[in-house]
Every structure is written in structure tokens, then in C-alpha cells.
Amino acid sequence: MKKTLAMLLSLTLCVGLFAGCSSSGSEESAAPSGSPSTETSAEPAGNEETSTLSGTVNLNGSTSVENVILTLGEAFMEANPDVTVNYDPTGSGTGINAALEGTCDLGLASRDLDEEETAQGLTSTVFALDGIAIIVNSENSVSDLTIEQIAGLATGEITNWSEVGGIDAPVVLIGREAGSGTRDGFESITGTEDACVYTQELTSTGAVIQAVAGNPNAFGYASLSAVEGQDGVKAISVNGVAPSEETVLDGSYQVQRNFNFVYMADAELSDAAQAFMEYAVSADAADLVAGAGAVPVA
Template sequence: MKKVFAILLTLTMALSLLAGCGSSKKEEQPAETNDTKTEQPAEAAPAPLSGAVALNGSTSMEKVVGALGEQFMSDNSGVSVTYDATGSGAGIEAASNGSADIGLSSRALKDEEKADRLVGTTVALDGIAVIVNPANGVEDLTVEQIAKIFTGEITDWSELGGAAGTISCIGREAGSGTRDGFESITGTKDACKMDQELTSTGAVIEAVAGNPNAIGYASLSALKDTVKAVTVGGVVCSEETVLDGSYEIQRPFVFVTKDGVALSAQAQAFFDFATSSAANDLIRGAGAVPVA
């Protein structure tokens, strides 16, 4: 009986070992292949830009637009950027009638211009410096004093602590964005009494530089050491004070386009570049304040 039991035990163990060996075997899976994968065609590189970009408008934006245009043409050798300095009013009209790709305005668009489907995009901010001849002893003026000078209430420098001399007011022509900004901020719209109305910022600077009793206004981006910018309410006209709003006499530099009218590929690319942070150093180097 014991012998039979031993044989049965031996057979049971053998069967258990065989079952264990069988369960340890794994079915081999077929190797994955890439036969079913399809290669995606490589995207074609965009064609280089070519053609012209026509800009028209504000004379105050000359340095900013010049710097932006020069860099854009350097980066895109097939594109030419042209700039016709005609004043803000003419630039806005050029954007409206399609004679320019982008109009340039050194003031915000008016409601009636927006009603004509025009769109203004601020590219930079610009301080309007109040300038006098370097020989003038007056260093600071308030906005109220500036308004009284340009409307004829104050006529002599001695009334402001300077040497005696009849004040000569020099400004821009009607339609100028600089004039519009200056008059809007100082509250002198259609009330200024000027000895000279000149057609460019450079001409105003030159006239003030040549007249010891002159006062005028000019874009911060266009200032030269041939004139002196007075502080306004104790605040110097600078990038920092324009950006933080502490300098009161400031205005935007605006790109004007028409809603619903697509720009050419090269004009759109210039627009995108000029309004991006990539243009900030160029705008700053031209004396204006970047906003991107």
C-alpha cells in the first residue's frame, strides 16, 4: 500500500512540473513594422517677400518710420519701403482713398474718420516738447502759461521771469498732427496766434533756433541740440515721463489702415513687424516710446 502511495505521489509531482513549464512559455508576438506608416510631405518654405510698401503722412514720424523701413528692407531684400512726408491729414486721406498702403498720423483718429472705416493702430507714443532758443533763460512753464503764450495773453518773456523781449510763437500748419495734439492738450484749438505756421517739424526747430525770442513745439523724436526743451510743470519731456504719463503734452504715432481692405503680403509683414516687440529698440533709438 505504501508502495502504491509513493508511486502516485511521484506521478502527481511530475505532472505538476510539466504544467509549470507549460505555463512559463509565452507566445511570440510578431514584430511591429513601419510598413503601414506613410511619410508626410515636407512643408514648402514661404516665398521671399517682394514688391513695395507705400507709407504716407506725418512728418513727425520720419525718424521712427525711417528706422523701421531700413531694418525691414535689410531683412527683406526684395521689398522697398517708401515714405511720403505729407502731414497727418494727407496720410489719413491716402489710407482712405488707397493711394498708400499705410497712412501715418501723429494724432488719434477722429470719430468721423473712424466712421469712414479707418482703423488706427498705435505704434509708439511721442512727447511734444515745448522748445525755446538756447539763449532763453526760461526753464519751466505750466500748461496754462503755454496756452496763454500761444493765444496772445502773455506776450513778453519778462512776464515769465525771462529777459524782456516780445514772444514770437512758431507752430505747424493746419492739418498737422503735431499741431492738433498740441492744441488739443493745451486747450488752444483754433485760438493760437502764431507769427509763423510751418509745414514740417524740422522747419519749426530751425526757426526757433534762429530767433532768441521764439517759442514752438516739436516731436520728442525730432529734437536737436540747437533748441532747448523747457520742462512742463516741472517734468522733463523724456521716454520715461511720456510712458508713465507724467509729461502732459504727448500724443500717439498711428498706423492708419482701412477696415475690410486687405494689405499686400509685404505691407502686412511690415505692419506686423513695426507693431511687434521686435521693433522696440528701433523705435526707442528714433526717440519715440515703444508700446508693444
């Protein structure tokens, strides 16, 4: 089981950017909330027009984006000789605060900003889509639930698995801590904000998966990219639709959310941070995002 922890990526190679990347950092090149820009991106060396980036890109926030961010960070540093990408997996709420306070270059959030946060000057750029898998223990016979049934299980309206076609056993909900983007996404989509009855509230996606795997009566939620290939749990269908890249992209799988970069709208990002964000939403990075278990936006 992968543990989420602070990770430092450090590789150095060469870079070539699309024309215009070297002077990025203006409001004109930063995409508005929910609308990623793909006009410029970091490319492997080989273009005639090249510009050398240097410095450090500090990323702070969501643990759900770990696979995607580590994959993108490694590829970006392989293409850039003097850039280090640091990723601190602290949770979406902490990442948003870090962006607000200016203690990181880009915050990472697996939920959208709320009105209060945007009123403080924050904006966001979507760099991937993610399905939130509803997971049960692999011994659980339940394989499909409606949104209404999931809400009932989460709020305690449904207390026994036999009420939704399972065995006669109590329902145990395991989820994330307050401020988690995954929790926010799950509760907002199921309409259970401030109403869920948690047996455990854990501080990482991996911990939720592990806890559900260890309790045959448990269910919870986790990023789809983190669930694939994990022993002891299974992702169930929702309203008859199984979670997958295809069903998230076409919208038929209802329990999904955005992975966002968060930053101050009026702040000028460093050249390295701007180039990394543009690379992450570009077509050049699409295969890497998909390979990391999320759905690319380009």
C-alpha cells in the same frame, strides 16, 4: 538741420516671419485703433519656418515720424529680400486722406483719428509714442512752464516773456500748418484749438526747429525725437517734468501723442504691408524705435 523730404528706401536681404505672417492681411490680424497687435512680426532670417515677401509698401503722412519710419523701413528691408518700403513725408492730414482714398498702403499720422474720419471707415494702430517738446530758443532763460502758461503764450493772453519769469521781450509763437498732427496734438492738449496766435505756420518739424533757433524770442513745439541733439533750441519742462522716453511712457510728461498707422478697417492689406505693420509694433522692433527717439509700444 535735417530737411524732411520724400524718401525712398531700397535694400534687399532675407526674411523670416513668425508663423502666420505669410497670410496676414485679414481683419483678424489688423489691430483696432489704439491697440497694436504684437502676435506676429518680421524676424531676421534663421527660423526654420520662413516665407518670402515681395512687393512695395507705400507709406504717406506725418513728418514727425520720419526718424522712426526710416529706421524701421531699413531694418525691415534688410530682413526681406524682395520688399521696398517707400515713405512720403507729406503731413498727417495728407496721409490720412491718402489712406482714405487708397493711394497708399498705410497712412502715417501723429494724431488720433477724429469721429468724422472713423465714420468714413478708417482705423489706426499705434506703433510708437512721442512726446511733443515745447521748445524755446537756447538763449531764453525760461526752463519750465505750466500747461496754463503755455496756453497763455500761445493764445496771446501772455505777450511778454517777463510774465513767466523770462526777460522783457515779446513772445513769438512758431508752429505747424493746419492739418499737422503735431499742431493738433499741441492745441488739443493745451486747450488752444483755433485760438493760437501764430507768427509763422510752417510745413515741417525741421522748419519749426530752425525758425525757433533763429529767433531768441520764439517758442514752438516739435516731436521730441526730432529735437534731441539740435543746436539753438532747448526743450523745457512742463509742470516740472522734463520730456524723455521714461516720462512719456509713464505718463508724467503731459504733452504727448500717438504715432499711428492709418488704413481702412475693411480693406485687406498686402502681405508686405501687413507684415511691416506687425513688425513695427513687435518686441523685435522696440530697440529700433527707442533708438530713433520715440517710445516703443512693445
